[in-house]
Amino acid sequence: MSIAAESAERATGWVRRGVRRFGSAWRHSLQFRTVLITLGLSSLAILVIGFTISFTVASNLFQGQVERVLGLSSTARAAAQASLDASDAADRASVQAVTNSAVRTVIGVSGSSDIALFRTPDTPAGSIAPPDFLSPDLGGRISAELRERVQGNPEGQYWQSIELPDQNGEPAPGIVVGTDLLIPGAGRYELYIGYDLADTEQTLAFMQLTGAVGAVALIALLSAITLIVVRWLIEPILAVAATSRRLAAGDLGVRVPAKGEDELAALAEAFNGMADTLQARIRDLAELSVMQQRFVSDVSHELRTPLTTIRLAGDVLYGQREDFPPATARTAELLRTQTERFETLLADLLEISRYDAGSVELESEPTNLVHLAEESIESMRALAADHGSDLRLEAPGGHLDAEVDPRRIQRIVRNLLGNAIEHGEGRPVVLSVDSNATAVALSVRDYGLGMSEEAAARVFDRFWRADPSRRRSIGGTGLGLAIALEDAVAHGGTLDVWSREGRGSVFRLVLPRVRDASVRIVAPLELEPPDPDAAGPDASGPDAHGPDSAGPGVPAEEVRDA
Template identity: 30%
Template sequence: MKLNSVVFKLGATILFLQLIILIPLGYVILQLILNYSVNQTETQLIRLSENYATQVEDLESPENMQLLEHLTTMTDTSAAILDQNGDTVLQTNWNDDITEEILENPQIQQLESGETIVEEYNFNGSNYLKVAQPITNQNGTQGSVVLFSSFGLISNSIHNIIVLVVLASLGAVILAIGFTIFISKKLGSPLIAMEKVTKQISEQKDFSLRVDYKANDEIGSLAQAINHLSETLERYQTNRNEFFSNITHELKTPLTYVKGYANAVRHEIYQSKEERDEFLEIIEDESDHISNLMDDLTDMSKIEEGKIDLNKENLHMNQLAKEILKRSHFKAADKGLKLHLSVPDHDVVLKADRSRIDQILTNLVENAVRYTETGQITLKIRDLSSDVWIEVIDTGIGIKQEDVPYLFERFYRVDKSRSRANGGTGLGLAIVKHLVEMHEGTIKIDSQFNEGTTFSLRFPK
C-alpha cells in the first residue's frame, strides 16, 4: 500500500482518531482506579484504628497485643501503640524499614487534641500510608494507635489492573486496526476504481467505461458524475465523428458538382447555350449551398460556444410575420403554394432579438415551402397573457413518428436524397431549437405522414 494513497491516509486518520480517544481514556481509567484504591485503603485504616482505639482500656494489657496481632494479620498492615510521650509500647507485624520515628511532636500534639492523623510518606524508597488515632478514657488521652499500610500492596493490585487495561487496550487497538483497514478499503476501493476508470478514459479514450458503484452518498454521487461525464464524452465523440463525416459529405457533394460542371463549361462540353446556362446555374446553386452551409456552421459554432449575444427589443410580430411571408412568396408561388397569415387584430409585441426571431421563422417557413408540394403554409400568431404562441403549419409530406425525436439533431434527414435535392443543409432545425431555447422558449412538432407538419413555438413576453 502506497503511503500517499487515499486508503492509507484514510486508515491512518481513523486509527489516529481512535488512539487519541483510547490513550486519554485509558489514562483516566487508571487514575480513577488508583484514587479509588488509595481512598478505600485510607478509609479502611481510619475505621480499623477507630475500632481498636475504642476497645483499648489499658495500654499495658496483654489482650492489646492479641487484639493488635489479630488486626494486623487480618488487614496485612503494621501497627504500634504509643504512650502519651510518643514512646512505643507495643508493635506487631513490624518492619524496621517503615520509619525511624513513628510520630513527630506536632503529630503527638494533634492526637492529644483528639484529631486523627492521615499521612502518605516515602521512607527508604517505599511508599506508605499512616493513620494515627488517639486512645482516650475518662482521664483524657493516654496514648495512640498507629497503623501502617504499604502502597506496595496497592501497587500490586494497580499493576494487575494496569496489565489488564493494557491487554484490553492492545485488543482494542488490534480491533481498531482491523476495523480501520476494513473501513478504509470499503471507502477507498470505490475511489481507486474511479481513478482507474478516469485514467483509462483519459489515456485510452475509451468512453464506454463506467464506474460500477451505487450508493446514496457522496461517493455514489461522484461515481454517477463520472459515469455521466463518460456518457457525455462518448456521445460527444460519436457526434463529433458523425459531424466530420456529415460535413465532409455535405461539402464534397456540391464541390463535385461545381468542379464537374465548371470543367464542362471550360472545355465547352455542352450542346447549346441553354445547356451551358443550365450548367452555370447548377454551379451557382451549389455555391449557394456551400455558402449557406458555412453560414449555418458558423451560427452553430457560435451558439454552442455561447458567443451569440441577444440584443432584445420590442418586436412588432404582426409586421415581422408579413415581411417573412413576403420574402418566401416567390418560392411558394413557383410551386403553386399559398401563404396564409393569421394574426390578432391588435399588434402583438414580443421582447426578443429581431434578427434571431427572423432567422427562426424564416427557417421554418422556408422549410415548410421546401417540403410541401400542394396546399398551403400558414403562419399563425396568438397573443396570450404571458406568452406569445407562433405556429407554422404546412400540408406537406409530413414526418414519420419514429423520426420526430431526431429532427433537431445536426445533419439528421428523414429522406436524405429528397433533402439533398431541396438544398437543405441539415443544420437549420438544430439552429432553430438552440435559438428558441436562448429566448427561454419551447418548440414542439406535431406531424402526420403525408398529411402535414405543425411547428409550435412559445416565447415568454
C-alpha cells in the first residue's frame, strides 16, 4: 500500500472515530446537546444580524460618499466655470492658460488629482481649442455609457463606480463623476473627476473585523453562559438519577439533597417523599413477608409430626390390605397415595418459601448434563412404560459441563419429563442436550395435547393447571414448574416453553456454563422445534425418526452421539 493510500485510510479512520464520538456524545449527553444547539442557533442569529448590519452600514457609507463627491464635483465645476466665464482669452495660448487654471481650480476644490477633460463630439475643432487632458489613473476606466450620458445632457451630473489605485498601487473602490465645462472660444468639454474610496473601504473593513471579533466573543460568552446554566440545571437531575440507581440497588436510606425553594428544590423534595413512601412500603412488605414465611415454616413443621404419624399408620394398613375387604383395601391404598402427595406438597411449599425468603444457596459443581439427563431418564423409564411413551436422548456433543447444583437441575429435568409423559398421549418424548462456549441447553419435547397461547403464558404460575378436570396419574402438586423456574433463575438461566394445541410442547432450559454477568449467553438449542407440525417421530413409520433418533424401545445410550 502506498504512503498516500495509508494517509487517506488513516484520515478516514480519524473521521469515522470522530463521527462515532460525536454521535455518542449527542445521544448520551443532554448538556452537550443543549450547548451545541444554543451555539448553533446563536451563531445563525449573529450571522444573520451581522450580515444585515454590515450590508446596511456599507450601503449607507457608500451612499454618503456618493453624495459627498457629487457635492464636491458640483462645487468644483461651478468654480471652474466661473473662472472660465470671467476670462476674455482670444488666442490659443491664453485659452490654454485659462483652461489650465480651471483644471487647477477643479483639483483644488474637489480634492482629487484624477481629472479628465475631453472635447465633446459636437465641439468644432479649432486652432485655439486646448487638447484633451487625462490623468494616468483614469485611463481606460471611464465607460462609453457614462460619456454618452454626459454628452447628451449638458450641465448634468452623472457618476459610476470604478476601481482606482490607492497609495500603494493596489486596486481600491472609487467613483468617477462626469459633467461638462464651456470653454470660451473652444466650446463644450467633458469633465471627469475621480475619487478614491480606499479610506472608506478601510473603515468598513475595520468595522466588519470588529463586528466579527465581537460576534466570536459573544458566541463564546453565550456558550459559557449556556454551559454554566445547563450544568446548574442538570446537576440536580444527575443527582436524582444517581439516587434512583442507588435506590434500585437496595440502598433505601439515600436521599437527594434539597437546597432553596425553587422548582429544583421542589423536585428533590417530591423525590425524597416518594423514596420515604417507598421505603415504608417495602418495610411493611418485608415484615409481612417475614411473617408469612414464618407462618408457612411453622405450619409446615407442625404438620410434619401428625403427617409422620399418619404415614406410619397408613403404611401399616397398606401392608395388611390383602387381609381387608376390597373397599377397606382400596381405602388403605388411597390413604397411602394421598399421604405421599401431602408430603410432596409440604416439601414444595417449604422450597417455595425458601425462594421467597431469598435463603436458597446453590451447591454448584462441574456437572455433565448428558449424564444427568441419562440418570433422569432411567428414573422415569418405568413411569414412561406405564403410559406407553418412549424416552429418547439426543446429545450432539460440545461443551457439556457447567457449574450448577446437580440436585436442583435434576429436579427440573424430572419435572419436565414427568409433565411430558403425563401429557404425551403415549407418544415418544425426546430429551435434547446441546452446548456452546457460553451455555448449556436442555429441552424436553412431547407430541401430545399441547397448550393454547394463553395456557402457555400461565404455565409457570403457582397452582395453575391448564385443564383442572384432567386426571393426574403422577400426583402433581401444581408447584413443580414454578419451582423449576425458580431453580433456573437461581442459576442465572432461563426456562421457556413453546406449545401448540394438538402438536405437543417444548420446554427449554438454558444455563450459563460459568456465572459471569458480562458474558452474553446464546442458547445452543432453538425453542421452536424444526418440525412444529409433526405428530411425532414415529407418526409415519420407522423411517420418520431421522438419522439421529432411534425407534421405540431403543435405549437412550444408543441414541446419544458419542
